[in-house]
Amino acid sequence: MSSLREVLETHVRDGSVPGAVGLVTRGARVDVQAVGSAQDGGSVPMARDSIFRIASITKPLTAAAAMMLIEDGRIALEDPVARWLPELASPSVVRTPESPVDDVVPALRPITLFDLLTFRAGYGFPSDFSLPAVAPLFSELKQGPPQPQAVVAPDAWMAALSRIPLLHQPGEVWLYNTCSDILGVLIARVSGRSLPEFMAERLFEPLGMTDTGFAVPADRLDRFTGYYRADAEGKLEQVDAADGQWSSVPDFPSGAGGLVSTVDDWSAFARMLLAEGAVGSRALLTPESVRQMTTDHLTSAQRAASGLFTEGQGWGFGGSVDVERLDPWNVPGRYGWVGGTGTAAHLVPATGTVAIMLSQVELAGPTPPVLMRDFWRYAAGG
Missing domain, CATH: 3.40.710.10 (DD-peptidase/beta-lactamase superfamily)
Known part of the structure; x- marks a missing residue:
């Protein structure tokens, strides 16, 4: 054209x-x-x-x-985010991606800021939306097409997130979307605004x-x-x-x-x-x-x-x-x-x-x- x-x-x-x-x-x-x-x-x-x-x-x-908060010296890429997001202090991971949400193992390491920025924290959408650990992202967190007035406030949202297991171990797999919402909560808590x-x-x-x-x-x-x-x-x-x-x-x-x-x-x-x-x-x-x-x-x-x-x-x-x-x-x-x-x-x-x-x-x-x-x-x- x-x-x-x-x-x-x-x-x-x-x-x-x-x-x-x-x-x-x-x-x-x-x-x-x-x-x-x-x-x-x-x-x-x-x-x-x-x-x-x-x-x-x-x-x-x-x-x-x-990145601005990193440059301010308030947080670093390698920092575990649990200092500001205590809801993620002890995450669990489904034993396999196909496992029920109550068949879990402990995360092998903490979730870092770098994990969130690269969408490799373990939360988010895979290619298969039918996996059991994906369903709560829609039902509890209202992930999907934006509907801003339907989502609960950040503290309640993080509390709900803490009850949902990771789909993969931190750092292993790229998963879509959820990490940016977690990042938004992190920015607010680190900055105090x-x-x-x-x-x-x-x-x-x-x-x-x-x-x-x-x-x-x-x-x-x-x-x-x-x-x-x-x-x-x-x-x-x-x-x-x-x-x-x-x-x-x-x-x-x-x-x-x-x-x-x-x-x-x-x-x-x-x-x-x-x-x-x-x-x-x-x-x-x-x-x-x-x-x-x-x-x-x-x-x-x-x-x-x-x-x-x-x-x-x-x-x-x-x-x-x-x-x-x-x-x-x-x-x-x-x-x-x-x-x-x-x-x-x-x-x-x-x-x-x-x-x-x-x-x-x-x-x-x-x-x-x-x-x-x-x-x-x-x-x-x-």
């Missing part, structure tokens, strides 16, 4: 999404396109500053917040991310997009209204998927990473912290086992890392992630590329939809 607008309009015309906003930067060149409608069947056109539920592209921001307060002060305000947060203020609801799910016939049904789940800060601000944002706000975060942690003359992160975030930390076996979610990509802190060119959109060194509400955000340090696409339809599963793949192909120049 010859232009970003054409890529997005193709999928609006076929009815798969009401609208979308895409941003691609290559060095100093910036291309931003907003197409379609902010609401399904509505008359409000999508705009560059439309606000979206960004779901799992929250994860890189949460990882960056954790709520996660929304810490991220606003240390990330959003310095970066000028004025539309990013865990709720949408009432005076900005006119820019808040709809959120939909396609039924078996492809018809869109509303998942959340503008005055619904994101109309107030939730009791449990999810570090895994709770943020709302815009393409320009997420782009400001990406540009900071491309500048090795700098914003003008101010350093929010050191180059070494950025390098650790954007470097693959998985073994080849762990990458292979994570294929349902990452398609064989590696994992840094809070996002995937392409380790080889597998397809036109897989560029070695590309860092970022996708969100289950129809969002994607990546950067390529080697080329100075940022590629962000925000839409409003929930993903049907871990496999990225055609819209995302077409967008990535365009962003990669393919």
Whole structure:
């Protein structure tokens, strides 16, 4: 496809999404396109500053917040997290991944911050959602598509987590999602501030991310997009209204998927990473912290086992890392992630590329939809 607008309009015309906003930067060149409608069947056109539920592209921001605490000297990568999360002081592990939740053995070592950042703490989603130890993640912790107002406050959430066994021993296997929510609680307890307060002060305000947060203020609801799910016939049904789940800060601000944002706000975060942690003359992160975030930390076996979610990509802190060119959109060194509400955000340090696409339809599963793949192909120049 010859232009970003054409890529997005193709999928609006076929009815798969009401609208979308895409941003691609290559060095100093910036291309931003907003197409379609902010609401399904509505008359409000999508705009560059439309606000979206960004779901799992929250994860890189949460990882960056954790790196700030490391740089502050408040915690270290190798530190066991039980000092701040006593609920995880004596975790148990199911004897085998297929074992019942009451057939457990002790963890062989403590869970560390590094385990949480690399998604290898033992909690999270494997390729097989039917395993007994996975069910409580949905029923007790409300993991899955974001529903912020349905989740209990952090202390109660951690108490529930402590009753759920690990699926694997710490450090052994990459498992999706839950570690970012644990990380959000850890950041709050280490910093002594709520996660929304810490991220606003240390990330959003310095970066000028004025539309990013865990709720949408009432005076900005006119820019808040709809959120939909396609039924078996492809018809869109509303998942959340503008005055619904994101109309107030939730009791449990999810570090895994709770943020709302815009393409320009997420782009400001990406540009900071491309500048090795700098914003003008101010350093929010050191180059070494950025390098650790954007470097693959998985073994080849762990990458292979994570294929349902990452398609064989590696994992840094809070996002995937392409380790080889597998397809036109897989560029070695590309860092970022996708969100289950129809969002994607990546950067390529080697080329100075940022590629962000925000839409409003929930993903049907871990496999990225055609819209995302077409967008990535365009962003990669393919």
